[in-house]
Amino acid sequence: MSTLIEYLQFPFVQKALIVGVLIALCSSLLGVTLVLKRFSFIGDGLSHVAFGAMAVASVMNLTHKMILVMPVTILCAVVLLAAGNRRKLRGDSAIAMISVSAMALGYLIMNLFSKSANLTGDVCSTLFGSAQFLTLTDSDVVICIAVSVIVVILFIVFYNRIFAVTFDEAFAKTSGTRTSLYNILIAVIIATVIVLAMNLVGSLLISALVIFPALSAMRLFKSFFKVTVCSAILSVTITLIGMLVSILLGTPVGATIVVSDLVVYGAFAILGKCVSH
Amino acid sequence: MSDIVLKCDSLTLGYENITLATDLSFEIKEGEYWCITGENGTGKTTLMKTILGLTKALSGTVTWCDEALRDGIGYLPQQTDVQKDFPASVREVVLSGCQGRLGFRPFYNRTEKEMALLNIKRMGIDDISGRCYRELSGGQQQRVLLARALCATGKVLVLDEPIASLDPKAAEEMYELIDSLNKKDNITIIMVTHDPEAPGRFATRELRFGEEISII
Numbered sequence: 324m325s326t327l328i329e330y331l332q333f334p335f336v337q338k339a340l341i342v343g344v345l346i347a348l349c350s351s352l353l354g355v356t357l358v359l360k361r362f363s364f365i366g367d368g369l370s371h372v373a374f375g376a377m378a379v380a381s382v383m384n385l386t387h388k389m390i391l392v393m394p395v396t397i398l399c400a401v402v403l404l405a406a407g408n409r410r411k412l413r414g415d416s417a418i419a420m421i422s423v424s425a426m427a428l429g430y431l432i433m434n435l436f437s438k439s440a441n442l443t444g445d446v447c448s449t450l451f452g453s454a455q456f457l458t459l460t461d462s463d464v465v466i467c468i469a470v471s472v473i474v475v476i477l478f479i480v481f482y483n484r485i486f487a488v489t490f491d492e493a494f495a496k497t498s499g500t501r502t503s504l505y506n507i508l509i510a511v512i513i514a515t516v517i518v519l520a521m522n523l524v525g526s527l528l529i530s531a532l533v534i535f536p537a538l539s540a541m542r543l544f545k546s547f548f549k550v551t552v553c554s555a556i557l558s559v560t561i562t563l564i565g566m567l568v569s570i571l572l573g574t575p576v577g578a579t580i581v582v583s584d585l586v587v588y589g590a591f592a593i594l595g596k597c598v599s600h
Numbered sequence: 601m602s603d604i605v606l607k608c609d610s611l612t613l614g615y616e617n618i619t620l621a622t623d624l625s626f627e628i629k630e631g632e633y634w635c636i637t638g639e640n641g642t643g644k645t646t647l648m649k650t651i652l653g654l655t656k657a658l659s660g661t662v663t664w665c666d667e668a669l670r671d672g673i674g675y676l677p678q679q680t681d682v683q684k685d686f687p688a689s690v691r692e693v694v695l696s697g698c699q700g701r702l703g704f705r706p707f708y709n710r711t712e713k714e715m716a717l718l719n720i721k722r723m724g725i726d727d728i729s730g731r732c733y734r735e736l737s738g739g740q741q742q743r744v745l746l747a748r749a750l751c752a753t754g755k756v757l758v759l760d761e762p763i764a765s766l767d768p769k770a771a772e773e774m775y776e777l778i779d780s781l782n783k784k785d786n787i788t789i790i791m792v793t794h795d796p797e798a799p800g801r802f803a804t805r806e807l808r809f810g811e812e813i814s815i816i
Binding site: 355359360479480481482483484486487489490491493494495496497498499500540541544545546547548549550 | 652653654672673675677680682683685686687688689691692693696697699700702706707708731732735748749752758
């Protein structure tokens, strides 16, 4: 316990925790929508795109990689969504194509041009999240806070529309709701969250951060509002615990958080069974 | 003469290379009960989607009366896969029927919440209004969706096979409910249906898709 308190005195640990909590909050908000709209595969594809963009950004030695990664990922989200709307199958293969190509290109570019001495380490940390998370600069933290605030505000303002479009798109459209606009909004938020979360858990584990809290909450609660609130609380708590555990035990941050998510999901699944019987 | 609610003028229906119907013209008047019938793939759903503005007609025009445009059209779609595991309470689903009234407001106001409660009572589902939509029986789910449609309109309901997945008893109750909305509240009904008995029992008019399209 005393080691923990000692660690918490360090500014870099505090920064990491603030950013971690914000990322957890943002990523959990759209979980239900993502799971139910079968968009989880888009999330997965986008994280690969973000990896590719990240590779290009690091080769270009950009100080703020987000400036490149964020717009590229958002653009891909919009393109993929448009493709997915037209033909189910073509959308699926488009996602596979774009995500695999982005991944391969990213790795290739890193291999060819990177001046880093520890290439494998760089790739690994982009894929699985990194210890670099503890070396966040002040501007990283500010960007993260700003983006999170925007995401949360957008979600609250459009909460009723997001519910309507997720629950029943046809009905929403006949009621005059501009469904394609909101679908794009959802895609943009997803892309933003993925880029943010990549710093924390790495691009391969992002989907877990987005989907697990919502799936756990859905086991226990029966209204959209309660599920959303519960998954936000779960996500923040689990991420905090996961981060603290990883700092204390020296385990990898991303993997620790995802495994904690899995444990909580198991607990909620059992609890849900007990409640319904 | 009662007022015309919906006027379709020389519609051509279809998609890509397939034409399902040509030169289809009809007028639906206030308080009428229309059944749209026919085999699968003959164009009933396409017609319904066209009058709802979900798909475009290849040619021709669909004109709603001003009142319907202002008050909105209540749509009861078929259930989708998404809804089968959607965590939403009955109240949340019904309230989402008011989304057309939101305008630029982000949240529902008191009037809209009261309207949702009223329609929940009207459909006789107030005892289950706190329950989760996905756990209800087929008949209860249809009532919830009907209450939602009523939040969107006071005038016209467009129903897509409302009894498709219901057992006979629930189907009968659903029919009675729709019939009373038509007779007591003078709501115009446009119903796509597979049930061959429905037109004879309830409808004032029938539009039948087949070799030829007939309006009876």
